[in-house]
Amino acid sequence: MASSHVLFSLHILTFILLILSKQGDCCFTHIFCFGDSISDTGNLLKAFGNHYHPAVGSLPYGETYFGHPTGRYSDGRLILDFIAEAYKLPFIPPYLAGNSTKNFFHGVNFAFGGATALNRSFAGISTNNSLDTQLQWFKKLLPSILEEQAHNRDDIMRNALFLVGEIGGNDYNYPLFQGGTIDEVRRFVPNVISAISLAIQELIGLGAKTLLVPNNFPIGCVPVYLTLFQSKNKDDYDSKTRCIKRLNEFSQYHNAKLLEELEKLRQQYPGVAIIYADYYEASMNIYRNPMLGFTYPLVTCCGGEGPYNFSSNVRCGGQGSTVCSDPSKYASWDGIHFTEAAYKEIAHGVLNGSYSSPPISNTCSKIEHDSLNLLLTSA
Template identity: 50%
Template structure:
């Protein structure tokens, strides 16, 4: 991790300059996107769980969706997701779920809650989602040249995916050594999917890494330790679980570098969900989160009392819900609140957590209703910190979180 952080720091001044340039005007690529095509799990699912053969779970009930949509939409949060904010930033409609049918000329979402990268691990794996994409192709474009033009102006989001490949065995008590052996297989599956999309004409692909699972309320409750040294002193996250997430992300970035070399005419960028989320896990109050990061807004998830979220699952009868979800990071102990997703989206869309920073996904400034803090102020703060003490920034960025999942009906 130290090497990847040092590599990031070495590029930070350039990335901040890119951020300032991109947010002062519309980049050519950014303003020309006419559709979003998405794959993944519950972090990106905009409603496929409503129509999936495996059926939905508690996310089909209020208070899911209460904040923005005022009704359940199949999203695993109280409101919008990262993909929704990306669509808004591009001036596009929210991306509709593939299984819901309809007009997909401005985008389509194949992501399903509970999905995995590996084929044998879920009913709606990445391979299944690619099959849906190929089935839909004739309705999106009619000829090779037509498809090339359509996909040239489409933004492909490949993930986040892979988290559930690890969540399922972790929650079954399988050892970290056994689960770690799955990581290269997961990365190879993601790489194969990216290659397939490129052969179909994808020109710009954004591939998110995994969130650090050591900060998830669910993981914190299940793997609670009496040894204080197991926890990061600043964020309170479990170090060994975050190191696992970092291992996945490190292999993913290396594979994306290889693919970029192999396909130089395609833009492949890594979206750093890990460090984007660590901003508010390390300093929650600075980002407007007054609620404990160790507690979920909805349901029984409470790290301090060692309650498991499923005992009072959000969306089930009698489950409690906080009065102000925007003050919490965790929504249901597994997934994040709209407020947290907005901050992550801003750090991806407007910088600096997209590597390399060569595309602009921001044509319409994202609303900052969550708080009065602006990302520009935060980037300036990071730049000043880097100038005065690079080691301090390294320490603040090498910390952990994740968005796990519990039973298959609630996993994302």
């Protein structure tokens, strides 16, 4: 009997130690983000001012959460913002807004609106804000961060979350918007995947231990694509979601190739957590599940005209545009980017493990205790 009590006590002690050890895991002290307008929190606005369309430096951009424009391509917070909140970190500032490294105590956002994975898009557009450029910014800034925060590189890199993407969407958007075909653009996918892979390997070489790598969204459900690729053939559309099937199949092709590459990298770097964030399926859950409350999932909240309230001639915030009264009922904010409500839903799915593989909650256990409640209760 005594031995049973001893054994039981040992089990309890082991369990307590396990819980205590998990509570001490990570949780990330820094977030470094690379990507495009899906994650840009002000870099493009700082670089070029409010001369680009859409004019993210003017209302109604930012109206829902911030009450003023911030350079985010939405009415409020982005997926990156929800991830930062989940780990009880402040919003990650854009690289070009930092006057000193004191602004970057918890990380830096290098994502830039319009950025591509490749240095030159296949539409012939040179992009000085490409993924490679963003990596160069990071490498240039890292020594100053280490000096300012009195940390060695291993500490910073080991305890940081690296968000690599979403990136690659613009590599396809530019040629498709200029009349390229799906078959033509499909040939570009290996180059885009290679660029993402090289960036991941470079970050690992610098000491990164946890990388969250999102896939691409279902472009067949995005109003700009629904408008440009309208078809009278009912068979071109998914009967349940009303999204364009062949466009979503292209996104799935990119995503399958990305996942294949990540599997190779996991084998090559067994000591590194490379997490696949399934933005595609998290988004499709919005289109498939009306119970989530998105009454108008395919219609633009802030736009102009046409069946999807999107027109390239009447952009969000421009003359003649209108804004819906309740963005939370819409998945699309301006016809290209999502509403805060949609970003929140996507972020929730990734953070709780439903749409991250392996589940990000396994990598940083505090996510189970803190972030889900935060996501569910945040305004």
